[in-house]
Amino acid sequence: MTQMRAVLYDRTGPAPEVLTVAEVDRPEPGPGEVRVRVALSGINPVDVKVRGGAIPRRVDGPLVPHDDGVGVIDAVGAGVDEGRVGQRVWLWLAAVGGRWGTAAEWVVVPAAQAVPLPDTASDELGACLGVPALTAHQCVLGDGPVSGRTVLVQGGAGAVGHFAVQLARWSGARVLATVGSAANAVLARQAGAHAVVDHRDTDATAQLQAIAPVVDRIVEVALVDNFARDLALSRPGTTIVTYASDGRDLQLPLRACMNACVTLRFMLLYAIPEQARLDAVRDVSAALADRALAPLPVRHYSLDDAAAAHEDVEAGRGGKVVLDLRG
C-alpha cells in the first residue's frame, strides 16, 4: 500500500510531547468519499484544545489533527462523479467522526466536505475557511438576512470575527467591529467594517452608541467581558450570538435582559443541524464567487514543525497558522 507522511497523536498533552510525524498507509476513498492531496492544512483553536485535552475527545488510537484545509481531489469513491478528480477544493470538519484530519499529505472526506474553490481564491483563503467561515455564517446569518441591518462583530479581527465582518458586509449590513489593537483595527477595516472601536477603551460603549445607538445582531467572542456593552446596544429584536467560551460563566442580569427584550443564542458548529452547515457552505461559496472573502495574514509551517505551529496558535498572536505541504 502507498504510504504518506502525517502528523499523529495518540494521547493528549503539550504539542512537543504528543505530536509526531510518521509514515502511515495512505487512505482510500470509500463510497461517497473523495481523497484530497492536501496543499495547506489550516489550524484552529479547537484543534489545539482537543490535542491538549482541554476539549475532551476519545483518543483510542493515532489521530491526525485539523479540520480545515485546501488541496486537489485525486481519487473518488463509488457514487462520486469521476469528473471531480483534479478539482481544487476547500475542506471542512475533516477530522470530525474519524481519525483522519488534514495534517497529512492526503485526507479522505465525504464528498460534500470538499467544496470547489474558485481560481480567484488563494490556497491560504481556502485553507482557513472551514471552521471560521462556517461559524461566522451561522452567527451573522443564522437568524435570517441582515441586509439593511446593523451588525456588531466583537473581536472583528479574529478568525471567526474576520469572516463575520466580510459576510455581514457581503450581505448588505452596516458593520461595526471591536478590536484590541491598532493593527487589528487595520485588519477589521480591510475586511470591510464601516466603523471600528477598541474594546479596551473605557468609553468603548459610548463610542459605539455614537455610531449606532442600537444594533440588530451582535456576534460575540467574549460574552462575559462584553455582555453589559451588548445589552446597552440592544433593543427588542436584537440577537446576541455567542460562539466562544474561555471557561468563565456569566450571571445573567435578568431585569436588564427583560428590559432590552434581547435574544441570546449560542452556536457550536459541531452541534448545529447538518442542513445549517450545508446552508453555510452554499453561502460561503456564493461569497467566494463574488470575491467577497479574503484571508487574514497567514503564517506557514512545515509538516515537521507541526508542534511549533500548534504553539503559535496557543500563543494567540492573531492571524492564521497553516501547515504547508506544497512541493
Ligand SMILES: NC(=O)c1ccc[n+]([C@@H]2O[C@H](COP(=O)([O-])OP(=O)(O)OC[C@H]3O[C@@H](n4cnc5c(N)ncnc54)[C@H](OP(=O)(O)O)[C@@H]3O)[C@@H](O)[C@H]2O)c1
Ligand atoms: N462555537 C463554535 O463552533 C466555534 C467555532 C470557531 C471558534 N470557536 C471558538 O471561538 C474562539 C475564537 O476563535 P477564533 O478562531 O476566531 O480565534 P482568534 O483568531 O484567536 O480570535 C479571537 C479574537 O478574540 C478577540 N477578543 C478577545 N477578547 C475580546 C474582548 N473582550 N472583546 C472583543 N474581542 C475580544 C481578539 O481580538 P483582539 O486581539 O483584537 O482583542 C481575537 O481577535 C475560540 O475560543 C474558539 O475555540 C468556536
